[in-house]
Amino acid sequence: MKWRILLICTAFLTLSYIQSQAEDEILLKTLLVKGNMVTDTDYILSYVTLKEGKTYNIDEIMDEINDSRENLEQTYLFTEVFFNDEFDENDNLILTIELKEKNYFLFGPAGYTGYQDDAFYFRNSVYVSYINLFGNSTHLYVELPFYENQGIVFMLQGRLKNVRYDFNIEYEHISNTSQDSVGIMPGLAYEITRNLFLGSSFLVNSADSDSFALYPFIEAGSRIRFPNDAKNWYYLRVSPYLGYNFTGTTFYGMEAHFNYYHDLLLRIIYQLKVKGALQGGEVPVNLLLLSDVRGTRFDGYSGDKWLSLTNEIHIPLPWDDAIIIVPFIDANIIGYTSVELLVGGGIGFHWYNLFQDPLVVEIAFGKGIMLNFQKRF
Amino acid sequence: MRKGTTIICIILFLAFSNIPLFAVKAKRAKEIELTLWHSMSIYQGGALEKLVDEYNNTHDDVHVNPIFQGLYDEMKIKLINALKTGDTPDIAQVAIEYLDVFIADEKIEPLNDVVSEEDKNDVLSQFWEGVSRNRNIYAIPFNQSVQVLYYNKSAFENAGLDPEKPPKTWEDVIEYGNKLTHDINGDNEIDQWGVLISMEGVFGFTPLIRQTGGEFLNDDRTQALFNSEAGVKVMKLIQDMVYTHGIMPSNWTLFEGANAFLGGKIAMGPITCAGIKYAEENLPWELGIAPLPYIENKSVLLGGAGLVIFAKQSYKRKASLHFIQWLTNRENSIRWHKETGYLPLRKSALESIELRSFHRDNPNYKVPVDQLPYSRPPDFTPVLSQIDQVVRFAIEDIMINKQDPQQVLNSAVIKVNGLLEEEKRK
Structure with a gap:
């Protein structure tokens, strides 16, 4: 009997954990690039480690944003790199990379x-x-x-x-x-x-x-x-x-x-x-x-x-x-x-x-x- | 060869001349010209002018001319004079504590009806509190700051202190200060002081009284309360840092203190968060930022300025509001914070992934933001400048002339009460 209770409790806790993990996860539905008048969008995206359609938790997104920002800043092509976030009606993330290009x-x-x-x-x-x-x-x-x-x-x-x-x-x-x-x-x-x-x-x-x-x-x-x-x-x-x-x-x-x-x-x-x-x-x-x-x-x-x-x-x-x-x-x-x-x-x-x-x-x-x-x- | 060179140069010039560098915006005849008087000096002034340039380049109908008019005190005097001659700017950056001067004389109008509900809800309530009087909004919050503890991580390491564990209370500051104060070359002169609290009059004193459970003025601004047990306790603490513990110089001005800090002669000190970016980029040693230490409870003073619309014509007021809304929108609020260290204004900015990821990589900038829940503006009154002078003299008597804090504060309170009474009679 005790074992059964223990099993039920474990299953309940595991399910709660899985559910809470799922709630914390965010789908990156769209990744946009804005402000690039000269630089090719695909070239910019090659420095971005985030992938459209992938699911992340918030910590992962922040880490990936910081990595991507550093990659883009190290090209020395931009004076500013800004990640603007919006969420759609289904709480999916729409991330826009807003860039300001240098004089070339x-x-x-x-x-x-x-x-x-x-x-x-x-x-x-x-x-x-x-x-x-x-x-x-x-x-x-x-x-x-x-x-x-x-x-x-x-x-x-x-x-x-x-x-x-x-x-x-x-x-x-x-x-x-x-x-x-x-x-x-x-x-x-x-x-x-x-x-x-x-x-x-x-x-x-x-x-x-x-x-x-x-x-x-x-x-x-x-x-x-x-x-x-x-x-x-x-x-x-x-x-x-x-x-x-x-x-x-x-x-x-x-x-x-x-x-x-x-x-x-x-x-x-x-x-x-x-x-x-x-x-x-x-x-x-x-x-x-x-x-x-x-x-x-x-x-x-x-x-x-x-x-x-x-x-x-x-x-x-x-x-x-x-x-x-x-x-x-x-x-x-x-x-x-x-x-x-x-x-x-x-x-x-x-x-x-x-x-x-x-x-x-x-x-x-x-x-x-x-x-x-x-x-x- | 020379002819060939010229031709190649011209071809290259034409080939690349479609770049943004040459996209100089033609000035339109019907453009609304706005004058913005600001108080942002070299470093922050550059960040502000960059934003204004961007606004001008992206908005065809309005052109904003930013003009530096000195720091807040000078700005206040220039505005008072300009109001007399009728030559006011369209927008001016006014320190939140000086708004009362213009409100009392009915020189500025409330903005309650023109500020959108969205902005009212999104901008943090503490900031609205700083620019509102009797529920009327007189300015749009712009550059808002709190004090944080700056400390020299390299000096901590040299003194055997963990640079990742800064002091939490003022008692800790004394303990750390004892380890950080050194006569390095043995000439009986202190070469590195543990701490410097510049105690800038009302603005240095108020948060410390609040940390001790006291208040600076009463609620209806008719009586000074700073000679209370709390006020005396604060002053004794500061006096002890100088004379009992010997960890702080007694007579350094703010300017001397700032220079000493830059040169590594001061290991810790409370300074406005508006200097974080400058300090990080210009100090030769690693900068640590910690919450302002507390005495009994946490409290920091909210300072800074708001943008006041002085324009009279309705089209200019409308254009001014449009510019200010742009300058303080979510994105620009984040950019302003990142470029200076001033606080982000909006809840939406604080919740943004951009800002949160920035703080993850730049934890120094997060410290002042974490202090927001216990930040409060000063006790506003139109005579705050005069009170500030009285308090500065009192602090000098305690710190430099080593006089008894209770006696000095008692006589300062009599003077301040006189000022408050005089103001009430107006």
């Missing part, structure tokens, strides 16, 4: 003008970029030099789910030597986990000799602050490479980039960029390691060993955070058998406006004086 079309000056060893030098160009081509975050970038050299830099970068692809072409005709150089570099990378990519690029190069090279790489972290209140973030890329010249010789090397960002206070950001590279073999002339100390001619110093340090402090103006003052100090160690230490420094003004990304104007002092107009990648 950007253009501006790039390059630099300098004075060193009693002579002026120029390397100026204009760039045009579009960061949501085909509505799927594909980034097109074209840069056209307008100094004595001629050429074009073309870059296309995009991603399909976890696969990132890029295609770069760089052509330059150097007037005073009448030499041409062309580099064509397609690449593929796979995102293993968030912000960890493993991939490879393949270079077909024509300069003083014709060659090809394979650049496998690993990339971790992000250059962009995410989430918005992150106190520290970093970006790392390591890429060994091996190349073959059609003259029968080879070249090889290793490149590593490490960027570290630290929020000091009141959105004042300290940036440390460390780049290092080693080369060996018969390196084509347009692939030689060059110095990058601002204030000193970039093509003035080359080597097969290179260590670069860049220190910047980004200080937004208290009354207008679209304008950022950036004092910086750069240092390089570069050379072949003997190395040289180069140091430079200066101040920059970064203006984030509708039309540029951002406009960067810098004055730098090194072996000479340099005025930079840049687009920052």
Whole structure:
């Protein structure tokens, strides 16, 4: 008898539990996307983990919304992602993803003008970029030099789910030597986990000799602050490479980039960029390691060993955070058998406006004086 | 090459020129122009202007011009002057405690008939209480806030305290404060204080009296009650934090305190929830937010401002109301909360999945919302500013000059009663 009562009680409790679970479950009847004027709806939905027609409890829905929101924010295509909920007469959920897209079309000056060893030098160009081509975050970038050299830099970068692809072409005709150089570099990378990519690029190069090279790489972290209140973030890329010249010789090397960002206070950001590279073999002339100390001619110093340090402090103006003052100090160690230490420094003004990304104007002092107009990648 | 470059640039420009960037809205000749005076400075001002821009871009018939007119005190003075010259804005953001100044002089009209039943039911009753007098609604609640306890999680960890277990009562604050107050470099100067309670006059004092079972003013606003046993107990508690426990500086202004907090020299302090977003994004250490500690029972002061319609012409009043309804609708109420830390205004916003999922990932923003059930606005009277001054001097005498709380509060009450009596005679 006691067993029967116990059995009935257990059955009753189990049924009550099942019923209460069923009451808490919500059917996601419709999933809508609103506000996307450029971005393709299917592309947006590929980042949304919620599925139409599936049943969730409220905690699951909130978790999925937060995951989907983070996915969409990490595309950097939207200024706002908002999940608006409504319920129909049967208490089924109608969820509308309301988005506000960023500006996608950007253009501006790039390059630099300098004075060193009693002579002026120029390397100026204009760039045009579009960061949501085909509505799927594909980034097109074209840069056209307008100094004595001629050429074009073309870059296309995009991603399909976890696969990132890029295609770069760089052509330059150097007037005073009448030499041409062309580099064509397609690449593929796979995102293993968030912000960890493993991939490879393949270079077909024509300069003083014709060659090809394979650049496998690993990339971790992000250059962009995410989430918005992150106190520290970093970006790392390591890429060994091996190349073959059609003259029968080879070249090889290793490149590593490490960027570290630290929020000091009141959105004042300290940036440390460390780049290092080693080369060996018969390196084509347009692939030689060059110095990058601002204030000193970039093509003035080359080597097969290179260590670069860049220190910047980004200080937004208290009354207008679209304008950022950036004092910086750069240092390089570069050379072949003997190395040289180069140091430079200066101040920059970064203006984030509708039309540029951002406009960067810098004055730098090194072996000479340099005025930079840049687009920052 | 240069010619070629130009052609390519033009082609690219034309190819992509159908993007939103260039979709500048042409201004219509018949557009209604509204002026909005607001008190939202740098950070929150940006969030407000973003919303106003969106309204302007999505509504063809009305254009709102937001103008920053200083903080609440300055806004009040400018509005009083504007009313004298007849040069008032169409809409103004008025602190809820200053509404009485304009109501007493019959400068603003009740909005009972124009506020929809849906809004009356959906906006939380505490917020309506803040903008209503004698059952008349004089403003639409907009930016509403309560104080919460900000604390430095990194300092907690360094002091061996669990950063996920902030103090619940003021007694806990003293206990934690003892562990958090340090002379780090051994120069006999305190480098990190445990707590700072800025005790901003009426607004700092009122919730603590209520937590002790007392009241600041009586119900008909004819008598001050803050020299009661409850008031003295609060002041003794604060005085003890300075002189007995040595965990709080005695003479720091709000500005000094805020700077010290930013620099990590203060480990805890009650601050308005309206600064959560700013603090999270700008402080170099991890911010913790906890409910305002209590003495005997929980109570927090509801502050903030409402939007008052000063426009005279009926078409402008109608347009102003339309804009305010848009600005305070469910979606924008959530966005405003997420962008600043101010409280969501509506029940529908609190119930929304968007807000609940946001709070799940951002628990600091949920703390002030959880305090809503025991939040109350201050004891309104048209002479609240003058009373505030009296109370500020009294607090200074207790905190800086170390005078006896009972005696100081007794003489402050005499002054405040005089002000209330004078107001009643008007």
